[in-house]
Amino acid sequence: MPPAELLAYGRKVLAAQPFSVLLGTEMAALSPDMTELRLALRPELLQQHGFAHGGLVSYLADNALTIAGGITLSGQIVTAEMKINYVRPAVGEALVARASVVAAWRTQAVVRCDVFAIADGSERLCAAAQGTIAAVPPRETGKE
Amino acid sequence: MPPAELLAYGRKVLAAQPFSVLLGTEMAALSPDMTELRLALRPELLQQHGFAHGGLVSYLADNALTIAGGITLSGQIVTAEMKINYVRPAVGEALVARASVVAAWRTQAVVRCDVFAIADGSERLCAAAQGTIAAVPPRETGKE
Amino acid sequence: MPPAELLAYGRKVLAAQPFSVLLGTEMAALSPDMTELRLALRPELLQQHGFAHGGLVSYLADNALTIAGGITLSGQIVTAEMKINYVRPAVGEALVARASVVAAWRTQAVVRCDVFAIADGSERLCAAAQGTIAAVPPRETGKE
């Protein structure tokens, strides 16, 4: 897929997720090598100490991992599992998640993602994630 | 803390998280042995196939893990890391997350959480999570 | 499979793993609900502080997870991923790992495992693990 088409495809996927629309997630960049999501922080996305809620950070990582795996595997996919380490409070104007496939084969892709908080124009790593995206196997007729 | 006070405390923590208020998370039960969060599913919390977004499921697990660890440890806490396996599409009227501390010591608690989707009154496991909640060490004056 | 046959099958699998023979892992119990491995601790299995090496604990958890998933799924399987929290130093005469399937479908099983250290006849939890066992998809002729 040409770069511009791939980006348009990614934006369409995101626009079709009501939850991502509610949160305001944007597809900043999309290529076979890197998926970049961006989410502007606003008061209702924070927790009680004024940081982005950890669950918001894990949502963004999960979504970047899934899209990165999805453009690598063909057909329908699901996120099988994810692990995330929160390394710093996520404080700033926006979150950026960047995900890249580490290894992929016919049925699964293993993907890593870093989430950064952007404050005053500079990025600071706030979480590191790793997960598995799985191709949904076609159902064999008459078996299930 | 008496049971009713603990539950009231948990609800206060949740009400102080703007992101949990946005999503509509409720504290269904809270005891030293179990934290139960409930979240009614509505269209804007779903993804493109009509299931609860995986990032919503991970948010709910993260929050239940954190609260369960927080009532076990004293003082200020942070969620250090979390791992989640998505085992079934989360379809139904509501999600319920139940978290219990597996082991805790002075500085950390390891917690497990199961997330269920409720459909037609019956529960089905949709995700299994495990994570670490860490006490924030008091800063030693003059050291940092 | 009758219980005695299942246990015999599990012991055969373990005996076929040269690494498990080197370490001395024993199949203590095996049923569709629970896989229990036991490993006597001896000096060469320890690290520099006299505890069982963390890598030994993760080996035992990995193996129990894999066997529990393997008797649930049919055909050839692989361990796709695993997460382990070390909650206490593993000190004592032996380690015991107990694994149970949390959820399984045609292609994958999600399994949890607790590892205990046995000292003076009593058990103490030293690690909590969770992982995914995947069925190896049959290769489609002419496709790869």
Place this chain on the structure above:
Amino acid sequence: MPPAELLAYGRKVLAAQPFSVLLGTEMAALSPDMTELRLALRPELLQQHGFAHGGLVSYLADNALTIAGGITLSGQIVTAEMKINYVRPAVGEALVARASVVAAWRTQAVVRCDVFAIADGSERLCAAAQGTIAAVPPRETGKE
């Protein structure tokens, strides 16, 4: 610490772990940026299909993560948790694990590690890991 001293220190740590001596793990390189462990594969380290046992791969990742975190944090440390994705069968003459710290603060370091299998002189990624190394807090007299 000068590079040669750091490498000598790392080799001493490894030599003090009886389990690592049993398996034959070598410290191939050690710097503040990268820890590299190497382990020659021999028949008794394999599983039933002739691949390196997954538990051996997780041991090597665990050990590389721990050493990388340990040279970054000061004082006594423990491995708090680890996650590993097995991405290819580990087949070849040796395994190499390379670990680098992603983020560190006073009490914890988050570290990533890739494990490669070496066959016919070329490396292939066989596992990707991520974990947390924690500083053991000094015990406060009279409190516990």
